[in-house]
Amino acid sequence: DAMVIQNPRYQVTQFGKPVTLSCSQTLNHNVMYWYQQKSSQAPKLLFHYYDKDFNNEADTPDNFQSRRPNTSFCFLDIRSPGLGDAAMYLCATSRDSRPARDGYTFGSGTRLTVV
Amino acid sequence: KNQVEQSPQSLIILEGKNCTLQCNYTVSPFSNLRWYKQDTGRGPVSLTIMTFSENTKSNGRYTATLDADTKQSSLHITASQLSDSASYICVVSAVGGGNKLTFGTGTQLKVEL
Numbered sequence: 001d002a003m004v005i006q007n008p009r010y011q012v013t014q015f016g017k018p019v020t021l022s023c024s025q026t027l028n029h030n031v032m033y034w035y036q037q038k039s040s041q042a043p044k045l046l047f048h049y050y051d052k053d054f055n056n057e058a059d060t061p062d063n064f065q066s067r068r069p070n071t072s073f074c075f076l077d078i079r080s081p082g083l084g085d086a087a088m089y090l091c092a093t094s095r096d097s098r099p100a101r102d103g104y105t106f107g108s109g110t111r112l113t114v115v
Numbered sequence: 116k117n118q119v120e121q122s123p124q125s126l127i128i129l130e131g132k133n134c135t136l137q138c139n140y141t142v143s144p145f146s147n148l149r150w151y152k153q154d155t156g157r158g159p160v161s162l163t164i165m166t167f168s169e170n171t172k173s174n175g176r177y178t179a180t181l182d183a184d185t186k187q188s189s190l191h192i193t194a195s196q197l198s199d200s201a202s203y204i205c206v207v208s209a210v211g212g213g214n215k216l217t218f219g220t221g222t223q224l225k226v227e228l
Contacts (some may be wrong), residue, residue, distance in 0.1 A: 040223075041220060042220045042221065056151075088156070090158050090159070092158075105161070109158045
């Protein structure tokens with residue numbers, strides 16, 4: 001089945017140690033998103049790629065970076081994780097840049113713990 | 116400012132009972148509204164997507180309604196099961212807003228025996 005896959009499901013990293021989360025999709029969607037979701041809160045958009053074009057949200061800390069080497073893969077890099085970065089990180093994809101009737105699909109998420 | 120408010124914040128019901136979750140939004144101009152189910156520790160899974168012209172949409176035991184005039188939506192769950200225990204999130208898209216979504220904070224539903 002076409003889907004959005006995030007690896008790993010759980011990630012533990014040390015304070016200040018760089019960590020990379022990965023997302024892959026078999027939907028051939030143009031747009032890929034990274035969200036941060038803390039406990040009992042709504043997901044917060046960090047940035048998104050429309051094809052190769054990177055779009056950062058204004059309030060996303062510089063500590064968060066992203067790479068999209070091809071259509072299928074997108075990575076979230078946290079350069080120096082702090083305790084406040086512990087959260088669920090969700091990857092999502094959509095078909096194009098307009099609000100799509102369907103095709104906005106989330107991955108299962110990566111739960112990041114910072115120790 | 117675009118906002119989505121959900122009520123109640125949490126809800127406990129007995130297995131087999133019905134329940135209704137509410138969503139009010141101020142997103143404008145409205146494009147579509149989605150209900151997602153999010154199990155603990157998992158990503159959101161789409162239940163229904165509704166556009167301006169749709170009043171009701173069903174997906175199994177889930178039925179969503181939309182009143183675009185009052186900017187309200189509801190999600191009705193029939194004959195609840197233990198597996199329905201999850202967070203239910205209302206998400207709204209605006210026309211011309213690119214593909215940015217406005218999320219509600221969810222209703223945490225617990226179904227008990």
